[in-house]
Amino acid sequence: xxxxxxxxxxxxxxxxxxxxxxxxxxxxxxxxxxxxxxxxxxxxxxxxxxxxxxxxxxxxxxxxxxxxxxxxxxxxxxxxxxxxxxxxxxxxxxxxxxxxxxxxxxxxxxxxxxxxxxxxxxxxxxxxxxxxxxxxxxxxxxxxxxxxxxxxxxxxxxxxxxxxxxxxxxxxxxxxxxxxxxxxxxxxxxxxxxxxxxxxxxxxxx
Amino acid sequence: xxxxxxxxxxxxxxxxxxxxxxxxxxxxxxxxxxxxxxxxxxxxxxxxxxxxxxxxxxxxxxxxxxxxxxxxxxxxxxxxxxxxxxxxxxxxxxxxxxxxxxxxxxxxxxxxxxxxxxxxxxxxxxxxxxxxxxxxxxxxxxxxxxxxxxxxxxxxxxxxxxxxxxxxxxxxxxxxxxxxxxxxxxxxxxxxxxxxxxxxxxxxxxxxxxxxxxxxxxxxxxxxxxxxxxxxxxxxxxxxxxxxxxxxxxxxxxxxxxxxxxxxxxxxxxxxxxxxxxxxxxxxxxxxxxxxxxxxxxxxxxxxxxxxxxxxxxxxxxxxxxxxxxxxxxxxxxxxxxx
Amino acid sequence: xxxxxxxxxxxxxxxxxxxxxxxxxxxxxxxxxxxxxxxxxxxxxxxxxxxxxxxxxxxxxxxxxxxxxxxxxxxxxxxxxxxxxxxxxxxxxxxxxxxxxxxxxxxxxxxxxxxxxxxxxxxxxxxxxxxxxxxxxxxxxxxxxxxxxxxxxxxxxxxxxxxxxxxxxxxxxxxxxxxxxxxxxxxxxxxxxxxxxxxxxxxxxxxxxxxxxxxxxxxxxxxxxxxxxxxxxxxxxxxxxxxxxxxxxxxxxxxxxxxxxxxxxxxxxxxxxxxxxxxxxxxxxxxxxx
Numbered sequence: 110x111x112x113x114x115x116x117x118x119x120x121x122x123x124x125x126x127x128x129x130x131x132x133x134x135x136x137x138x139x140x141x142x143x144x145x146x147x148x149x150x151x152x153x154x155x156x157x158x159x160x161x162x163x164x165x166x167x168x169x170x171x172x173x174x175x176x177x178x179x180x181x182x183x184x185x186x187x188x189x190x191x192x193x194x195x196x197x198x199x200x201x202x203x204x205x206x207x208x209x210x211x212x213x214x215x216x217x218x219x220x221x222x223x224x225x226x227x228x229x230x231x232x233x234x235x236x237x238x239x240x241x242x243x244x245x246x247x248x249x250x251x252x253x254x255x256x257x258x259x260x261x262x263x264x265x266x267x268x269x270x271x272x273x274x275x276x277x278x279x280x281x282x283x284x285x286x287x288x289x290x291x292x293x294x295x296x297x298x299x300x301x302x303x304x305x306x307x308x309x310x311x312x313x314x315x
Numbered sequence: 316x317x318x319x320x321x322x323x324x325x326x327x328x329x330x331x332x333x334x335x336x337x338x339x340x341x342x343x344x345x346x347x348x349x350x351x352x353x354x355x356x357x358x359x360x361x362x363x364x365x366x367x368x369x370x371x372x373x374x375x376x377x378x379x380x381x382x383x384x385x386x387x388x389x390x391x392x393x394x395x396x397x398x399x400x401x402x403x404x405x406x407x408x409x410x411x412x413x414x415x416x417x418x419x420x421x422x423x424x425x426x427x428x429x430x431x432x433x434x435x436x437x438x439x440x441x442x443x444x445x446x447x448x449x450x451x452x453x454x455x456x457x458x459x460x461x462x463x464x465x466x467x468x469x470x471x472x473x474x475x476x477x478x479x480x481x482x483x484x485x486x487x488x489x490x491x492x493x494x495x496x497x498x499x500x501x502x503x504x505x506x507x508x509x510x511x512x513x514x515x516x517x518x519x520x521x522x523x524x525x526x527x528x529x530x531x532x533x534x535x536x537x538x539x540x541x542x543x544x545x546x547x548x549x550x551x552x553x554x555x556x557x558x559x560x561x562x563x564x565x566x567x568x569x570x571x572x573x574x575x576x577x578x579x580x581x582x583x584x585x586x587x588x589x590x591x592x593x594x595x596x597x598x599x600x601x602x603x604x605x606x607x608x609x610x611x612x613x614x615x616x617x618x619x620x621x622x623x624x625x626x627x628x629x630x631x632x633x634x635x636x637x638x639x640x641x642x643x644x645x646x647x648x649x650x651x652x653x654x
Numbered sequence: 655x656x657x658x659x660x661x662x663x664x665x666x667x668x669x670x671x672x673x674x675x676x677x678x679x680x681x682x683x684x685x686x687x688x689x690x691x692x693x694x695x696x697x698x699x700x701x702x703x704x705x706x707x708x709x710x711x712x713x714x715x716x717x718x719x720x721x722x723x724x725x726x727x728x729x730x731x732x733x734x735x736x737x738x739x740x741x742x743x744x745x746x747x748x749x750x751x752x753x754x755x756x757x758x759x760x761x762x763x764x765x766x767x768x769x770x771x772x773x774x775x776x777x778x779x780x781x782x783x784x785x786x787x788x789x790x791x792x793x794x795x796x797x798x799x800x801x802x803x804x805x806x807x808x809x810x811x812x813x814x815x816x817x818x819x820x821x822x823x824x825x826x827x828x829x830x831x832x833x834x835x836x837x838x839x840x841x842x843x844x845x846x847x848x849x850x851x852x853x854x855x856x857x858x859x860x861x862x863x864x865x866x867x868x869x870x871x872x873x874x875x876x877x878x879x880x881x882x883x884x885x886x887x888x889x890x891x892x893x894x895x896x897x898x899x900x901x902x903x904x905x906x907x908x909x910x911x912x913x914x915x916x917x918x919x920x921x922x923x924x925x926x927x928x929x930x931x932x933x934x935x936x937x938x939x940x941x942x943x944x
Binding site: 127130131132133148155156157160162163165166177217221224228229231233284285288289292295297298302303 | 398399400403406407410413414417421463465467468470471474496497498500501521522525526527529530532533535536544558561562565568579581584586588589590596597598600601602604612613616617619620623624627
């Protein structure tokens with residue numbers, strides 16, 4: 110029963126959602142709404158799982174005097190302060206939680222995002238080599254798009270922006286659509302396999 | 316296209332010695348074998364279900380029928396449209412055709428028809444990458460994407476994790492699986508635990524599957540830290556990725572790890588192609604579990620999927636030709652219109 | 655340059671070393687190309703793409719007093735790209751006397767950002783909270799939120815972000831569901847744009863435009879081609895174009911100088927790397943002949 114129950118749950122939930130998509134009526138809507146509510150509640154409890162996991166791993170590091178214990182201690186303190194302030198004062202605008210989030214967490218997140226600029230540069234330097242005809246075409250297209258998308262591009266040649274637009278909206282879009290159609294069918298096929306219990310590798314069985 | 320540097324061309328990649336080749340041979344048999352393990356599809360469970368389970372399914376079916384179908388008919392005007400969203404008939408027809416094609420080929424596969432799947436270089440490289448990490452005594456980092464468990468790409472990633480975990484368990488290679496959301500954490504823990512049990516190993520390392528953060532840039536920072544400190548021999552990224560893809564892959568590249576990525580997010584593919592040694596593109600990610608398990612039932616579903624792709628291609632071509640020759644076949648666009 | 659003449663102590667030729675330049679050198683150059691134009695602006699004009707112009711035209715053609723749904727679906731991490739779009743969008747809406755209903759499907763930071771931007775741009779145009787604009791805040795489960803608002807917004811959001819019941823807010827008394835909404839202006843850094851298109855545009859036929867990060871923009875072009883999105887702003891450049899169109903230069907326009915320089919620098923890196931690559935190949939083939 111233990112191994113079959115998840116397959117049954119997947120089948121019933123999947124069938125229910127399909128019924129809700131194609132069906133009409135108050136009961137269909139009510140059942141699917143209820144299922145979505147359950148999903149939200151389960152999702153909320155799962156956050157608790159994550160919190161317990163993160164606290165346990167880092168507490169263990171502190172307790173066993175692991176070489177990275179200072180980082181773990183820092184994490185635990187931040188965890189308690191952020192979590193505690195949210196529970197005690199709420200998370201609305203102007204609260205301690207909001208201030209900590211806006212003044213500390215948000216700039217740190219922006220910093221990580223900005224690192225992308227550096228990484229894109231180093232990845233482009235390393236990867237864009239005209240090793241073959243096809244990679245040379247890719248390289249030329251990339252340079253044209255980059256030039257066409259910046260103000261200076263039109264001063265170099267006034268037609269560059271329209272060339273860049275053409276590359277983006279015709280060949281690039283055609284490839285993306287192909288990938289998306291294939292991926293969508295792959296996803297649909299996998300969903301079907303999961304609903305029918307053929308695909309169970311995600312349960313650790315394969 | 317050869318814009319991806321092959322690992323062997325990189326100075327920091329250790330050439331694979333015969334010892335690892337033997338490991339790889341063993342891995343091949345694990346990955347490619349028809350490893351059915353008694354898995355039964357839902358409809359095959361009938362004879363195996365207990366009376367209580369059969370009663371449970373029966374009850375659910377009766378309740379659903381009574382509560383869904385009967386009141387729907389009553390609440391409508393007695394017509395079929397009262398029960399069914401008629402505007403979605405196109406989606407229903409496409410779904411039925413698609414489902415029938417998949418089930419037909421699965422049935423064919425069960426009857427013993429031979430199914431071929433073309434080699435996917437990125438997946439063949441998974442064993443090489445794990446073998447290399449084993450030889451170097453370094454961990455394998457596996458990231459099942461940065462989506463939650465309701466994302467199908469995450470499930471595809473977890474399928475591949477199961478296979479990778481079996482190999483790492485077998486050769487006692489440390490495995491690190493940092494996850495972004497708690498539900499994939501629970502699923503990944505179960506996947507890894509089952510994989511280790513299958514190999515006769517009791518899995519006890521709580522750091523193997525770690526919930527890291529609920530936000531992708533905080534997550535990237537932590538994964539970067541793991542990469543820099545533990546310097547993995549192999550890094551495998553399989554699932555949905557967003558802007559953090561390059562943040563993770565570029566750090567992995569700087570540590571000299573063999574990197575294999577797979578995603579169906581087209582906007583992240585260029586970054587993976589630039590930073591990784593092998594990349595699974597789009598549907599290859601979903602085909603991975605079929606490829607790795609060699610299970611004919613799953614291979615059959617791939618063939619059904621291919622049939623549908625041919626149907627769509629024919630419709631698209633018909634539309635292109637019609638418009639090229641001055642026709643405007645609106646009915647063709649309504650086939651795929653979402654409502 | 656002959657290979658042996660350019661050998662260093664590690665035995666690598668100049669061209670070989672050029673293939674694996676220390677990434678810290680690249681990072682320093684990138685850093686400099688961001689800082690220099692901030693200190694000494696170049697004031698480069700930005701050519702306007704058809705997608706940005708279509709975005710502007712779609713908002714500009716709305717009749718005065720129309721209700722615009724304004725999802726602030728972005729995380730604080732992408733503020734440099736998304737905030738200028740949101741600010742320019744709000745300026746355009748308030749200048750046209752459109753009424754703005756803000757909300758966010760990003761729990762962490764989204765509603766606070768919406769509050770801050772709505773208040774600051776609202777006060778710039780002397781708008782009143784609750785009459786000209788409102789912030790509904792965040793509710794979990796985006797699919798339920800997007801679909802549920804089609805039936806009754808008050809069922810999803812019984813109160814706004816400040817805790818005021820919707821039936822006490824004059825603006826929201828006139829907006830019970832999507833029927834009263836004329837337009838959706840999405841600013842997003844994640845898959846929410848896809849969900850707005852798939853769930854709200856497809857099902858309720860609400861016209862919409864989107865401002866997204868530069869990474870997402872190529873994918874969104876397919877929605878433009880299928881007319882599911884009427885206009886699109888892609889990244890900081892899209893925001894700069896929009897600022898130009900509404901005739902109010904701000905952060906994005908200033909950032910474009912740095913972006914232009916970085917693009918040039920990356921192109922220079924690519925040319926340099928390829929030049930080194932060809933020279934190395936030539937050097938190796940010469941060695942092979944010898």
